[in-house]
Amino acid sequence: MSSVLGAEEEGASLADLEALYRESLSEFRRVARAIVGEREAARDAVQEAFANAVRSRALFRGDGPLEAWLWRAVVRAAQMQRRASRSRQTQPLREAVPDTRANGHGHDPDESLRAAIAALPERQRLALFLHYYADLSYADIGQVLNVSPGTVGASLNTARTSLARVLTEVTRR
Amino acid sequence: MNEAELILRDALNRMVPAKSEVYEWNDILVRSGTPSTVASTRRLPLALPRARRASLRPTHRRLLLIALGVVVVAVAAVAGAIAYVVSSPAPGLSAGVSSLDRLPPVPNLPPNVAFFIERSASAFGEDPDKAKERVRLLRSGLGTMKSDLYAYRREDRAVCLVVTHSGGTCARHLAEGSPGVELISGGGYPAWAHPRLYPNGVPRSVVGVVADSVLSTTLVVGGGRVPLPIINNAIFSEYPPNANPQGRVALEVQYIDGTRRVFALP
Numbered sequence: 001m002s003s004v005l006g007a008e009e010e011g012a013s014l015a016d017l018e019a020l021y022r023e024s025l026s027e028f029r030r031v032a033r034a035i036v037g038e039r040e041a042a043r044d045a046v047q048e049a050f051a052n053a054v055r056s057r058a059l060f061r062g063d064g065p066l067e068a069w070l071w072r073a074v075v076r077a078a079q080m081q082r083r084a085s086r087s088r089q090t091q092p093l094r095e096a097v098p099d100t101r102a103n104g105h106g107h108d109p110d111e112s113l114r115a116a117i118a119a120l121p122e123r124q125r126l127a128l129f130l131h132y133y134a135d136l137s138y139a140d141i142g143q144v145l146n147v148s149p150g151t152v153g154a155s156l157n158t159a160r161t162s163l164a165r166v167l168t169e170v171t172r173r
Numbered sequence: 174m175n176e177a178e179l180i181l182r183d184a185l186n187r188m189v190p191a192k193s194e195v196y197e198w199n200d201i202l203v204r205s206g207t208p209s210t211v212a213s214t215r216r217l218p219l220a221l222p223r224a225r226r227a228s229l230r231p232t233h234r235r236l237l238l239i240a241l242g243v244v245v246v247a248v249a250a251v252a253g254a255i256a257y258v259v260s261s262p263a264p265g266l267s268a269g270v271s272s273l274d275r276l277p278p279v280p281n282l283p284p285n286v287a288f289f290i291e292r293s294a295s296a297f298g299e300d301p302d303k304a305k306e307r308v309r310l311l312r313s314g315l316g317t318m319k320s321d322l323y324a325y326r327r328e329d330r331a332v333c334l335v336v337t338h339s340g341g342t343c344a345r346h347l348a349e350g351s352p353g354v355e356l357i358s359g360g361g362y363p364a365w366a367h368p369r370l371y372p373n374g375v376p377r378s379v380v381g382v383v384a385d386s387v388l389s390t391t392l393v394v395g396g397g398r399v400p401l402p403i404i405n406n407a408i409f410s411e412y413p414p415n416a417n418p419q420g421r422v423a424l425e426v427q428y429i430d431g432t433r434r435v436f437a438l439p
Binding site: 014033050110113117133 | 177178180181182184185187188189191192193194196197198200201202204205206207348349421423435436437
C-alpha cells in the first residue's frame with residue numbers, strides 16, 4: 001500500500017480519491033461483497049464509503065496512508081450494509097434451494113466453508129478477506145484494522161487453522 | 174505456497190470471484206453532493222450536409238462516429254445523474270425541517286441545553302446568543318426520563334439537536350448524514366441513569382429530527398416493528414423491554430416520494 005499523501009499533508013484531494021477508486025475498485029468491491037454477501041449491496045457500500053470520503057476528505061489528517069483510511073471506510077460501510085440487510089430479514093437466495101444435506105447427497109463444501117468463515121471472529125474474518133481478496137500485506141491490513149502486523153499474522157494463522165477441517169472436506173470432494 | 178494455502182485461495186475465489194467492475198465515479202460525486210466537472214465537449218452538428226458527409230474519408234467518418242458516441246454517453250451520464258438526484262431522497266436534512274419555522278422560540282432554556290447551544294454555536298463560528306434565539310422545543314416528556322428534545326437551525330441551515338438527560342449532536346453541514354434523519358441512540362445499560370432515580374433502569378432509545386421529506390418511520394428491533402409517530406419533525410422511541418440487546422436494530426424510513434430506506438442503528 002503506497003502512501004498517496006505525505007505525513008505532513010492534511011486533507012485528501014478529489015484526484016487522490018479518484019485515483020485510488022480507479023486503481024482498486026475491483027478489490028474494494030470484492031472485499032465488500034465478502035463482508036455483505038450480496039453483489040449489489042456491496043457495490044452500494046463501496047459507493048457510499050467513497051461518497052462519505054469525498055464529503056469528509058478535509059478531515060483526513062495524513063497520519064497514515066490514504067488507502068488505509070479508505071479501506072477502513074469501505075469495511076465500515078460494508079459492515080453497516082450487512083447489519084441493514086440482516087434487519088431487513090430478507091431470505092438469502094441460497095436458502096430457497098431445497099436442503100439436500102439430509103439424505104447425504106449434494107453436500108456443498110463451499111457452503112460449509114462459508115459457514116465456517118461466518119463463524120470466525122470479526123477480526124480474523126476481515127484479515128482473511130483483506131489478505132486474500134485485496135492482496136494487502138500484513139502491515140497494510142494492520143493499518144486498516146488498527147492492529148500490529150504480528151497480530152494480523154496471528155489472526156490469519158488462527159483463521160487458517162479453524163478452516164483447515166472444512167478445507168480438507170473441500171479437497172476430498 | 175503450500176497445498177492448504179492453494180486450496181484456501183481456490184475456495185475463496187469460488188465464493189467471491191474477481192469480476193470486472195463498472196467505474197462509477199460520477200455516482201460518488203452525486204451521492205456526496207460534490208459538483209462534478211463534465212469534460213468540455215465541442216458542440217457537434219446533429220447532421221452534416223449531405224455533400225460534405227459523402228466527401229468524408231473513412232477515418233474521418235470513424236472519428237465523427239466516436240465523437241458522436243462520446244456526446245451520447247456524456248448526455249446519458251448527465252441524465253442518469255439528474256435522474257438519480259431526482260429519484261433519491263435529499264441528503265441529510267436538506268429537504269427542510271418546517272417545525273423550526275413554525276414553533277415559537279423558547280424563552281428560558283434549561284442550563285444544560287443552553288450550555289450545549291453555546292458550545293455548538295461557538296464550534297461553528299456562530300453567535301451563541303443568536304443561536305439560542307433560534308432554538309425550538311420539538312418534543313417534551315419523552316420516555317422513562319421525561320426528556321425534552323430541542324433543536325436549532327444554524328446560519329448554514331444545518332441542524333443541531335439536544336436531548337435533556339441524554340446528549341446532543343450537530344450535522345457538520347446541511348447535507349450530511351442519512352437522507353432525512355438526524356438521530357441520537359443511547360441508554361440501555363446501568364451506568365446510563367442514576368440507579369436511585371431509575372431503579373428499574375432506563376431502556377435504550379432512539380430520538381431524532383426528521384426532514385419534511387419523511388412520511389413515516391418504523392423501528393425494527395428484535396424481530397418486532399414499532400411505528401414511530403412524527404410530531405414536530407421529531408421521532409422518539411424506547412426499545413421494547415423484550416428486545417434482545419444483542420439483536421440488530423434498524424430504522425425504516427418511508428419518504429413522501431415513495432422511496433424507502435433502512436438504516437442500521439448502533
